[in-house]
Amino acid sequence: xxxxxxxLSGGLDSATCLAVARREGFETYALxxxxxxxxxxxxxxxxxxxxxxxxxxxRVARIDLRVFGGSALTDEIEVPKHRSASEMDAGIPITYVxxxxxxxxxxxxxxxxxxxxxxxxIGVNAVDxxxxxxxxxxxxxxxxxxxxxxxxxxxxxxxxxAVRTPLIELTKAEIIHLGLSAGVDFGLTHSCYDPAPNGKPxxxxxxxxxxxxxxxxxxxxxxxVP
Amino acid sequence: xxxxxxxLSGGLDSATCLAVARREGFETYALxxxxxxxxxxxxxxxxxxxxxxxxxxxRVARIDLRVFGGSALTDEIEVPKHRSASEMDAGIPITYVxxxxxxxxxxxxxxxxxxxxxxxxIGVNAVDxxxxxxxxxxxxxxxxxxxxxxxxxxxxxxxxxAVRTPLIELTKAEIIHLGLSAGVDFGLTHSCYDPAPNGKPxxxxxxxxxxxxxxxxxxxxxxxVP
Numbered sequence: 529x530x531x532x533x534x535x536l537s538g539g540l541d542s543a544t545c546l547a548v549a550r551r552e553g554f555e556t557y558a559l560x561x562x563x564x565x566x567x568x569x570x571x572x573x574x575x576x577x578x579x580x581x582x583x584x585x586x587r588v589a590r591i592d593l594r595v596f597g598g599s600a601l602t603d604e605i606e607v608p609k610h611r612s613a614s615e616m617d618a619g620i621p622i623t624y625v626x627x628x629x630x631x632x633x634x635x636x637x638x639x640x641x642x643x644x645x646x647x648x649x650i651g652v653n654a655v656d657x658x659x660x661x662x663x664x665x666x667x668x669x670x671x672x673x674x675x676x677x678x679x680x681x682x683x684x685x686x687x688x689x690a691v692r693t694p695l696i697e698l699t700k701a702e703i704i705h706l707g708l709s710a711g712v713d714f715g716l717t718h719s720c721y722d723p724a725p726n727g728k729p730x731x732x733x734x735x736x737x738x739x740x741x742x743x744x745x746x747x748x749x750x751x752x753v754p
Numbered sequence: 755x756x757x758x759x760x761x762l763s764g765g766l767d768s769a770t771c772l773a774v775a776r777r778e779g780f781e782t783y784a785l786x787x788x789x790x791x792x793x794x795x796x797x798x799x800x801x802x803x804x805x806x807x808x809x810x811x812x813r814v815a816r817i818d819l820r821v822f823g824g825s826a827l828t829d830e831i832e833v834p835k836h837r838s839a840s841e842m843d844a845g846i847p848i849t850y851v852x853x854x855x856x857x858x859x860x861x862x863x864x865x866x867x868x869x870x871x872x873x874x875x876i877g878v879n880a881v882d883x884x885x886x887x888x889x890x891x892x893x894x895x896x897x898x899x900x901x902x903x904x905x906x907x908x909x910x911x912x913x914x915x916a917v918r919t920p921l922i923e924l925t926k927a928e929i930i931h932l933g934l935s936a937g938v939d940f941g942l943t944h945s946c947y948d949p950a951p952n953g954k955p956x957x958x959x960x961x962x963x964x965x966x967x968x969x970x971x972x973x974x975x976x977x978x979v980p
Contacts, residue, residue, distance in 0.1 A: 587821050587822070588821075589817070589818060589821050589822075590816070590817070590818045590821075591815070591816070591817045591818075592815060592816045592817075593864065595813050595814075595815050595816075596813070596815075596861075596864050596865045596868045625864075626863070626864040626865075626867040626868050626905065626906075627860055627861075627863040627864035627867060627904055627905060628864075629904070630860045630863055630864075630900070630901070630904045631857070631860040631861060631864060634853055634856045634857040634860040635822075635853075635857060637852070637853040637856055638819065638822050638851075638852040638853035638854075638856075638857060639822045639852075641852040641853060642822045642852050661903065661904060661905055661906060662903075662904045662905070664903065666903050667900065667903040667904055670896070670899050670900035670903045670904075671900050671904075673896050673899075673900070674856070674893065674896035674897050674899070674900045675856070677887065677888075677890065677892050677893040677896045678853055678855070678856045678887060678888045678893055678896075678897075679852065679853060679887055679888070680852075680887060
């Protein structure tokens with residue numbers, strides 16, 4: 529059975545990505561990160577999603593990106609609220625975490641080498657990417673190329689490692705339809721950057737606004753919204 | 755003043771690399787990792803070396819590579835001892851940590867973005883690299899290419915990020931001479947994979963054997979060996 533490492537944040541994109549990998553028949557190794565994010569609900573969501581979708585294994589790697597500072601998700605800067613689509617598009621958001629996908633994919637690469645997985649799935653999206661440079665196809669291709677030189681696999685000429693991005697060209701509405709068709713329960717996912725202590729989404733941050741727009745355009749109710 | 759991130763393990767290669775960056779006039783940001791290694795003396799050495807060489811800042815990023823297993827440096831496998839040069843050359847050593855340099859460089863990239871450093875120094879070496887795939891020039895070039903697509907710098911067309919490897923073509927003896935000329939005190943460094951609780955090197959692991967060979971060929975006494 530072919531193995532795949534699936535990056536899993538607990539949000540709807542990565543849940544959909546894991547479901548796609550499962551539907552294709554991969555034995556999946558779901559990987560989440562405890563990176564000092566100021567809310568922990570996303571890790572609980574990742575655990576629920578991994579169990580629900582039948583991941584073969586789920587690991588949470590502890591890393592501390594706060595050591596460098598630089599983002600509202602890991603620092604004490606306030607999360608922006610009520611921004612319009614054009615404000616979100618105007619540049620790289622302050623919620624940007626430096627080199628985050630590079631770091632996450634590097635850990636996926638390490639696990640891939642240990643379990644001899646030949647595929648890494650990551651739910652990046654170039655449509656709603658909100659200015660994150662490490663969500664672009666050119667970045668993913670460059671990472672894949674580097675990865676094939678970084679490991680024993682590359683040296684010993686074994687099978688090539690592939691980085692798969694099944695969501696990269698999809699709108700949020702299309703991702704929601706894909707996820708539903710592949711068996712995702714979006715009620716188990718978590719998207720908010722600034723949830724209440726009980727886990728309730730704020731409904732006002734960029735991530736909540738993009739999620740609401742996606743469900744509206746998909747013509748589907750968000751099970752997280754009463 | 756140009757800024758550089760310098761990966762610093764506390765060994766003689768990375769100490770030399772930091773000294774070279776300092777001699778070239780960079781304001782240096784030394785970066786070490788607490789990655790669950792079973793001996794902690796190398797972090798103490800990194801701290802001594804950073805202070806001695808006048809690094810502007812020194813951070814230790816906590817990551818846990820043990821979550822994936824796969825190496826004698828982070829697992830309970832025994833470190834090999836008394837191996838000959840041909841045994842060391844015969845393949846990738848069990849002390850190999852999967853994707854280690856990829857992960858370390860990814861963190862360096864994050865810090866580079868935060869402090870707007872345009873250079874990353876890493877003390878990899880392709881001569882004595884003992885089969886580590888992520889010490890080869892082709893890997894470094896691919897990482898650099900990927901890094902320039904991963905960050906705000908790449909998106910906004912600012913200065914290109916460079917990954918510098920001043921030791922890559924040097925023998926261990928040449929590294930020792932370079933380090934001495936650049937002001938490294940090798941008595942502050944640490945190389946052993948399996949030191950005694952008091953920090954004394956075992957003298958028998960691959961790293962101790964390569965270090966001893968290097969000092970012998972350089973015609974210099976190792977200050978760590980009484």
